[in-house]
Amino acid sequence: MKTTSGELSERKKQILKTVIEAYIETGEPVGSKYLMQKAQFPFSSATIRNEMAELEELGYLEQPHTSAGRIPSESGYRFYVDSLVEHYDLTNREIAELKSALRSRQTELDNILDSAMKLASSMTNYPALAVRPHAAGLVVSRFETVPIDTFSLLLVMVMPDGSAKTKTVKSPRPVTREACTALAAALNTCLSGVPAAEFTLPLMMDVEKYLGAYDFLANPAIKRVYEVLAAGDVGDLRVEGVNRLLSYPEYCDFDRLKDMLTMFEDKQELLDVVASGKVPAIGDDIRVLIGRENPLGTMENSTLIFKPVKRGGHTVGAIGIIGPTRMDYPRVIAMINELSASISELMDAGAAHLPALGDGTDNGGTDNG
Amino acid sequence: MKTTSGELSERKKQILKTVIEAYIETGEPVGSKYLMQKAQFPFSSATIRNEMAELEELGYLEQPHTSAGRIPSESGYRFYVDSLVEHYDLTNREIAELKSALRSRQTELDNILDSAMKLASSMTNYPALAVRPHAAGLVVSRFETVPIDTFSLLLVMVMPDGSAKTKTVKSPRPVTREACTALAAALNTCLSGVPAAEFTLPLMMDVEKYLGAYDFLANPAIKRVYEVLAAGDVGDLRVEGVNRLLSYPEYCDFDRLKDMLTMFEDKQELLDVVASGKVPAIGDDIRVLIGRENPLGTMENSTLIFKPVKRGGHTVGAIGIIGPTRMDYPRVIAMINELSASISELMDAGAAHLPALGDGTDNGGTDNG
DNA sequence: TTTAGCACTCAAAACGCACAAGTGCTAACC
DNA sequence: GGTTAGCACTTGTGCGTTTTGAGTGCTAAA
Numbered sequence: 001m002k003t004t005s006g007e008l009s010e011r012k013k014q015i016l017k018t019v020i021e022a023y024i025e026t027g028e029p030v031g032s033k034y035l036m037q038k039a040q041f042p043f044s045s046a047t048i049r050n051e052m053a054e055l056e057e058l059g060y061l062e063q064p065h066t067s068a069g070r071i072p073s074e075s076g077y078r079f080y081v082d083s084l085v086e087h088y089d090l091t092n093r094e095i096a097e098l099k100s101a102l103r104s105r106q107t108e109l110d111n112i113l114d115s116a117m118k119l120a121s122s123m124t125n126y127p128a129l130a131v132r133p134h135a136a137g138l139v140v141s142r143f144e145t146v147p148i149d150t151f152s153l154l155l156v157m158v159m160p161d162g163s164a165k166t167k168t169v170k171s172p173r174p175v176t177r178e179a180c181t182a183l184a185a186a187l188n189t190c191l192s193g194v195p196a197a198e199f200t201l202p203l204m205m206d207v208e209k210y211l212g213a214y215d216f217l218a219n220p221a222i223k224r225v226y227e228v229l230a231a232g233d234v235g236d237l238r239v240e241g242v243n244r245l246l247s248y249p250e251y252c253d254f255d256r257l258k259d260m261l262t263m264f265e266d267k268q269e270l271l272d273v274v275a276s277g278k279v280p281a282i283g284d285d286i287r288v289l290i291g292r293e294n295p296l297g298t299m300e301n302s303t304l305i306f307k308p309v310k311r312g313g314h315t316v317g318a319i320g321i322i323g324p325t326r327m328d329y330p331r332v333i334a335m336i337n338e339l340s341a342s343i344s345e346l347m348d349a350g351a352a353h354l355p356a357l358g359d360g361t362d363n364g365g366t367d368n369g
Numbered sequence: 370m371k372t373t374s375g376e377l378s379e380r381k382k383q384i385l386k387t388v389i390e391a392y393i394e395t396g397e398p399v400g401s402k403y404l405m406q407k408a409q410f411p412f413s414s415a416t417i418r419n420e421m422a423e424l425e426e427l428g429y430l431e432q433p434h435t436s437a438g439r440i441p442s443e444s445g446y447r448f449y450v451d452s453l454v455e456h457y458d459l460t461n462r463e464i465a466e467l468k469s470a471l472r473s474r475q476t477e478l479d480n481i482l483d484s485a486m487k488l489a490s491s492m493t494n495y496p497a498l499a500v501r502p503h504a505a506g507l508v509v510s511r512f513e514t515v516p517i518d519t520f521s522l523l524l525v526m527v528m529p530d531g532s533a534k535t536k537t538v539k540s541p542r543p544v545t546r547e548a549c550t551a552l553a554a555a556l557n558t559c560l561s562g563v564p565a566a567e568f569t570l571p572l573m574m575d576v577e578k579y580l581g582a583y584d585f586l587a588n589p590a591i592k593r594v595y596e597v598l599a600a601g602d603v604g605d606l607r608v609e610g611v612n613r614l615l616s617y618p619e620y621c622d623f624d625r626l627k628d629m630l631t632m633f634e635d636k637q638e639l640l641d642v643v644a645s646g647k648v649p650a651i652g653d654d655i656r657v658l659i660g661r662e663n664p665l666g667t668m669e670n671s672t673l674i675f676k677p678v679k680r681g682g683h684t685v686g687a688i689g690i691i692g693p694t695r696m697d698y699p700r701v702i703a704m705i706n707e708l709s710a711s712i713s714e715l716m717d718a719g720a721a722h723l724p725a726l727g728d729g730t731d732n733g734g735t736d737n738g
Numbered sequence: 739t740t741t742a743g744c745a746c747t748c749a750a751a752a753c754g755c756a757c758a759a760g761t762g763c764t765a766a767c768c
Numbered sequence: 769g770g771t772t773a774g775c776a777c778t779t780g781t782g783c784g785t786t787t788t789g790a791g792t793g794c795t796a797a798a
Binding site for chain 3: 769770771772773774775776777778779780781782783784785786787788789790791792793794795796797798
């Protein structure tokens with residue numbers, strides 16, 4: 001934070017920081033006069049002009065056209081985020097608001113992520129996203145069955161993290177309680193701990209053999225299990241607050257807006273970026289992708305900030321913010337940080353810590369596939 | 370379809386229809402000359418002008434400004450949709466595409482609706498929406514419990530329609546298999562068939578009493594049940610293809626676009642409109658809301674077309690299309706109709722009818738809350 | 739090294755103007 | 769009566785010109 005990083009004089013840093021923050025605030029190119037007057041620099045505009053010309057040569061600033069002020073380049077933002085940005089402290093009110101909004105009746109990961117996303121969007125006024133990647137190699141640690149009616153039963157799959165997923169299995173023949181029990185036993189014996197990739201024909205036959213007289217259940221049941229495990233590769237991404245983009249002049253251009261909306265529609269691409277794990281983190285596990293640092297071409301002039309959400313040390317999702325490159329970095333970073341932490345805390349600690357919820361109603365399990 | 374409805378002469382109807390269809394196609398106000406030349410009307414432009422002036426007086430057409438052609442008014446579209454629109458037959462290729470896209474590995478209502486929505490959006494090039502209303506008065510018809518670990522169990526709630534929802538219940542004390550069984554019995558005795566509104570204190574006490582030594586499970590379990598039933602009021606709505614709005618010049622206005630995006634964000638409002646059941650249907654259960662017929666103010670210049678999706682005679686959701694008032698009504702209506710029918714068919718018939726899926730893997734159950 | 743001054747550049751706004759499309763109306767026509 | 773031709777009128781659109789103003793780079797002086 002305080003290195004002499006890259007031989008930039010203290011004054012240049014000051015000017016760069018001020019230009020960036022002014023531009024973030026106003027969205028207008030900032031000129032030498034502005035810096036002198038509004039930012040109270042104890043130099044003449046000419047001196048500042050000289051400094052800015054040098055900052056431009058270094059690649060930190062650019063000029064939209066000859067007779068305009070300077071705006072930060074992507075490297076400028078990068079330098080700012082890495083070395084110049086100051087820690088932003090959320091106010092107590094903000095933290096309180098945030099926590100109380102999250103706590104209200106939220107018990108499932110899906111719901112928490114969803115509220116967190118909405119909260120993030122409304123508190124920053126940028127679109128927010130919530131990601132639930134499903135790691136490949138998902139396995140079921142235990143199977144249970146529940147009879148539903150003559151021709152169907154509910155297959156309960158308990159995952160290693162204690163969450164559960166369910167699917168209805170329809171049987172071609174009437175299912176008895178014994179059949180149900182047998183199915184559970186068979187699946188537990190043959191398929192627990194087995195990832196989707198290892199579902200081979202011999203395995204199926206094992207299950208059928210194990211089921212004996214109830215082998216007619218094998219095929220439908222296994223297919224359902226496979227669905228759950230294979231669906232894991234897809235993951236889920238939701239976006240909230242796209243309309244907020246329109247508050248920013250940089251998106252008041254139909255091409256750019258279309259690019260953005262299209263990107264939001266194609267969730268898979270975004271998901272890949274967030275879930276790939278290839279983005280280097282700055283402090284606190286926060287990831288910042290500025291402009292074309294983002295592999296998605298459409299992100300020029302936009303920044304994506306996100307942070308993984310952990311549960312018991314294991315990544316279970318992520319929340320993030322998308323906005324113009326001139327985004328309020330300190331605040332957004334602080335917000336995402338706090339949200340992610342609150343979510344983890346909420347899930348790890350369980351409802352026991354939340355007096356309003358009473359005892360023991362916590363749940364980390366997610367029931368939807 | 371063939372009445373003299375409202376004393377409109379056959380020629381006026383013809384002109385109105387042609388104006389509307391031309392406007393739908395081009396998006397430009399249509400003038401008398403255009404009708405004479407392109408639409409081959411056997412009258413002079415002056416005659417057509419006279420007719421159009423009268424149609425304007427009747428409220429079916431309007432003029433953006435004095436020296437422009439005519440565009441249809443909302444009543445114009447309404448009249449068109451009610452009396453003038455011709456049945457559109459999807460091509461066999463379209464139907465085939467549609468069915469095959471829906472069938473592929475789709476077994477859950479959520480997934481089917483989702484695919485249908487995406488399909489609808491891409492085939493019509495308008496944004497599409499999928500709705501899953503949850504009727505108030507939801508009840509659980511049967512409870513089952515599955516132990517998960519020492520301090521938690523999975524509560525399975527089988528709904529009257531055969532679907533199931535699950536929640537994890539955390540217990541303050543260790544739960545045995547007997548405790549689980551007792552809980553299921555207690556809930557089945559006291560809470561099956563009881564809607565959320567009737568969850569009163571005496572009822573809770575009944576459950577506790579019934580549970581005897583296991584009464585510590587009552588509170589956490591009941592809360593989870595309540596969550597499921599009460600969440601029912603909210604429902605779920607998803608939108609796909611918003612970016613397609615940008616293909617239409619009527620949305621190339623930031624205010625309008627912002628209105629639209631904002632409306633899409635506030636899903637509750639939209640949900641109310643679609644789920645209220647107050648929209649009168651035209652043939653085939655299709656609902657059409659033109660412009661300000663829609664209670665949401667933001668829908669000026671936009672039309673919402675949707676159709677409930679039924680399962681065994683019972684409405685379980687809806688799919689729809691939103692677009693400019695000048696939308697390709699015949700095609701959209703045909704598409705929504707076919708989609709809705711295909712979904713119902715798929716769900717009612719079950720996977721048995723789908724050779725590709727093999728036997729008995731169908732499920733209408735939905736496992737997410 | 740800093741500053742004042744000045745000429746220069748360039749985007750955006752303001753203006754004026756011609757053009758084209760389409761109308762309403764009147765008068766003639768069948 | 770219904771239909772048509774002709775003409776004056778209205779009005780949005782496109783286009784080139786001008787004006788304005790912010791901001792720069794450079795030079796010369798402090």
